[in-house]
Amino acid sequence: MKTTRLYLFLTIFSTIALLVDTDESVTAAVVIGIGATLGWTMYKYSHESCDSSWIYFNATALEADLESKLFGQHIASSIILKAVNGFMKNENPQKPLVLSLHGSTGTGKNFVSKLIAENIYKEGMDSRFVHVFTSTLHFPHPSQYLTYKSQLQQWIKGNVSNCERSMFIFDEMDKMHPDLIDSIRPYLEYYDKLDGVSYRKAIFIFLSNSGGENITRTALNFWKDGRKREEIELKDLETMLTLIVFNDNQGGFFRASLIDKNLVDFFVPFLPLEFSHVVQCALAEMRARRRKPDMDVADKVAKDLVYFPETERVFSVKGCKTIVSKLDYYT
Ligand SMILES: Nc1ncnc2c1ncn2[C@@H]1O[C@H](COP(=O)(O)OP(=O)(O)OP(=O)(O)O)[C@@H](O)[C@H]1O
Ligand SMILES: [Mg+2]
Numbered sequence: 011m012k013t014t015r016l017y018l019f020l021t022i023f024s025t026i027a028l029l030v031d032t033d034e035s036v037t038a039a040v041v042i043g044i045g046a047t048l049g050w051t052m053y054k055y056s057h058e059s060c061d062s063s064w065i066y067f068n069a070t071a072l073e074a075d076l077e078s079k080l081f082g083q084h085i086a087s088s089i090i091l092k093a094v095n096g097f098m099k100n101e102n103p104q105k106p107l108v109l110s111l112h113g114s115t116g117t118g119k120n121f122v123s124k125l126i127a128e129n130i131y132k133e134g135m136d137s138r139f140v141h142v143f144t145s146t147l148h149f150p151h152p153s154q155y156l157t158y159k160s161q162l163q164q165w166i167k168g169n170v171s172n173c174e175r176s177m178f179i180f181d182e183m184d185k186m187h188p189d190l191i192d193s194i195r196p197y198l199e200y201y202d203k204l205d206g207v208s209y210r211k212a213i214f215i216f217l218s219n220s221g222g223e224n225i226t227r228t229a230l231n232f233w234k235d236g237r238k239r240e241e242i243e244l245k246d247l248e249t250m251l252t253l254i255v256f257n258d259n260q261g262g263f264f265r266a267s268l269i270d271k272n273l274v275d276f277f278v279p280f281l282p283l284e285f286s287h288v289v290q291c292a293l294a295e296m297r298a299r300r301r302k303p304d305m306d307v308a309d310k311v312a313k314d315l316v317y318f319p320e321t322e323r324v325f326s327v328k329g330c331k332t333i334v335s336k337l338d339y340y341t
Contacts (some may be wrong), residue, residue, distance in 0.1 A: 014326050031190055043165045060173035064132045067098040072129040079125065079294065081310055081330075084288040085244050086111070086278045093258065094126055097213070105200045106212040108273055110183070111171060111249055113280025114222035116329025123179050123215050130213075131176070141165075145182040155187040162190065166197055167207055174211040184218040191268060199271040215216045216274070226282045226325065265335045282325035288312040291330035295337055311336045317332075 131137035317323035
């Protein structure tokens with residue numbers, strides 16, 4: 011937006027400057043015409059719109075990102091790639107894509123949502139077609155859920171009317187009021203159109219910690235049995251995950267008819283991260299800061315975190331979450 015204003019300002023300014031220098035009115039009109047055309051072209055190119063110049067899915071880049079940037083999540087990586095690929099390549103999807111990402115803290119749920127957004131929208135998470143709701147921030151008072159409900163519905167409708175390829179990320183889904191979750195159900199259904207609006211090309215991503223403990227328990231059992239982490243398959247977790255989420259009395263998924271009606275297309279488990287993944291996160295953060303990756307520092311940072319079980323120290327309690335601040339401390 012700021013760039014747009016700057017372009018416009020410069021165009022108008024140069025036009026006026028030329029005008030002042032020009033005596034003949036015909037030349038002035040031509041100059042104004044050129045200025046206006048230039049200004050409009052620049053505006054169009056710098057102002058995000060809901061078309062293929064701003065929204066295009068790059069499957070190869072998503073695959074490369076998942077492969078090189080997301081650590082230790084072989085199941086999530088493969089489900090997400092297939093799900094997003096299949097959906098984006100389908101010209102006529104029957105319903106919006108609904109992904110529900112589960113796992114303990116700092117395992118990459120927000121991070122993966124960002125990777126998806128970056129490979130669909132030129133502006134990534136800054137796109138005006140990508141919307142993030144955080145339960146505790148946007149819907150803090152359970153008693154006001156009726157107000158939230160109508161606001162949320164109008165908001166989804168307004169945004170999808172504006173751009174059918176909209177993406178909605180609901181963070182802390184487990185802390186959301188069940189009735190509020192229910193209120194988004196109509197948009198996730200197999201309707202052709204709802205009040206004249208089609209939601210079939212939208213993407214909904216739900217993030218939550220529910221099921222995290224059970225995913226961790228499964229990972230720990232594999233480790234105790236001496237089996238490789240990569241041997242864990244979706245089928246080892248999927249049924250359990252659906253049941254846990256559905257029966258979670260604490261969390262907002264409880265009774266939510268999203269699950270009852272099979273509106274969630276994919277439940278995506280995020281495994282707890284190990285020491286080696288934390289080292290990779292630290293090295294990645296150094297690269298992101300344009301510093302030479304330093305293995306010694308990465309090792310120190312990783313050793314500083316808390317792991318469980320206490321004696322074996324296998325999984326990082328907070329995943330890669332505190333890497334940024336730890337790195338500030340060591341560098
Ligand atoms: N699996 C991963 N691979 C690479 N980086 C990761 C991974 N998990 C976490 N990170 C890093 O740690 C940061 C925090 O992770 P993220 O916010 O995605 O966690 P989360 O799963 O959403 O946790 P929470 O449940 O607490 O919200 C990310 O921005 C990213 O830099
Ligand atoms: Mg998160």
